[in-house]
Amino acid sequence: MPRAIYYFSATGNSLSVARHLAQKIGDTTIIAVTKALKDTREQPFDTVGIVYPVYMFGLPQIIEKFLKNINLRPNAYIFSVVTLGGLPGRAHTLAKNILQKRGLKLAAGFSVLMPGNYAPLYEAIPEEKQQGMFREETKKIEAIAEAVLAGKRGIMEEKPLIINYLLYRILYKGGMSLVPSSGKHFWVNQACSKCGLCAKICPVENIQMGKDNPKWLDHCQQCMACLQWCPTESIQYKKKTPGRKRYHHPQISAQDILQQRE
Ligand SMILES: Cc1cc2nc3c(=O)[nH]c(=O)nc-3n(C[C@H](O)[C@H](O)[C@H](O)COP(=O)(O)O)c2cc1C
Ligand code: SF4
Ligand code: SF4
CATH class of the missing domain: 3.40.50.360 (Flavodoxin domain)
Known part of the structure; x- marks a missing residue:
């Protein structure tokens, strides 16, 4: 079965x-x-x-x-x-x-x-x-x-x-109708290494890696994958997240999450 x-x-x-x-x-x-x-x-x-x-x-x-x-x-x-x-x-x-x-x-x-x-x-x-x-x-x-x-x-x-x-x-x-456009509230600080992981890990391809910093588009799920997996903890949401300890499940890797798209 x-x-x-x-x-x-x-x-x-x-x-x-x-x-x-x-x-x-x-x-x-x-x-x-x-x-x-x-x-x-x-x-x-x-x-x-x-x-x-x-x-x-x-x-x-x-x-x-x-x-x-x-x-x-x-x-x-x-x-x-x-x-x-x-x-x-x-x-x-x-x-x-x-x-x-x-x-x-x-x-x-x-x-x-x-x-x-x-x-x-x-x-x-x-x-x-x-x-x-x-x-x-x-x-x-x-x-x-x-x-x-x-x-x-x-x-x-x-x-x-x-x-x-x-x-x-x-x-x-x-609040749900506001979620897709909430990408506009994300920003990155100077620690961003431009590694591109955020653009790869976003499950709905809502981030584009430009020449400089990542750019958020208009179909966000607000899932927090980009912010929580960023290796330099550079991604912030409005003024609320600087200094906040990040979370992801200790037995799951970024690669595991990436596989949702591959
Ligand atoms: C946009 C958003 C909204 C959330 N709303 C709730 C909620 O209403 N109630 C709740 O208990 N947890 C809420 N959470 C927490 C998540 O449901 C919880 O951490 C979940 O286990 C994350 O699953 P994941 O690690 O598979 O993404 C919310 C998380 C996000 C990102
Ligand atoms: S994952 Fe973090 S460090 Fe890497 S490009 Fe995105 S914001 Fe910059
Ligand atoms: S990873 Fe999640 S929160 Fe970040 S842009 Fe993609 S959908 Fe939005």
Whole structure:
């Protein structure tokens, strides 16, 4: 019974979860969402997982596009796994609604707490705390794999709190339309070595390497890959990020993230 896990990841949390889950479930192909978006053929999988980060209490725009376009088998067992820094928001519900409109069913939605990567709001949490989260991640993945292999349905790991809904309304509904143009808020300081990694690692090709400094275009996802992976920590977002400790998952490399595009 062929299985697939599609993933989108900027700083490695979702890729780490996708890999661990694929190992636990077995017989699973891991596919980057960025590549799957170019594939219009029916996907030959009976079990399909989608692993991605929560953005602004909802879905990354690239995941929304993926859910609207991916050609899945009508009877596939589909589950969603979000990685998140604190609050899951309504990502699973949004995913479920998009699939439902296409005659597909989201069987279950799981949430895995990981270190947050939204540098404009906070810096990387201390490494000791990160390690604690990774230990919990291992346990959580075992539980998710068990539920998936048993074909469980109806699990939706979201907090039905009014605050969750209100923040979703304000941040996601109000803020998501501003995300594509948010590239204009990135800038680089003098430490930039012009190595070009930011342009290569951006999963949606939103950075051009000119003769001098990198240039941000107008279809940003605000995923933070460029800022978090820059080897000289030169990339800043508005005035909020200078001096803030950067984060990326310690077991995932820049090369791993680059592969989403190759
Ligand atoms: C634009 C943006 C918005 C985010 N919004 C949320 C959020 O609403 N709730 C939350 O818990 N974490 C939020 N985060 C944190 C990420 O969901 C979390 O760190 C995730 O594990 C990153 O996954 P990745 O390493 O695979 O990119 C946000 C991160 C970014 C970049
Ligand atoms: S990754 Fe950092 S150092 Fe390299 S070109 Fe981009 S901004 Fe400059
Ligand atoms: S420009 Fe930076 S933040 Fe925007 S999508 Fe590319 S890597 Fe992510």
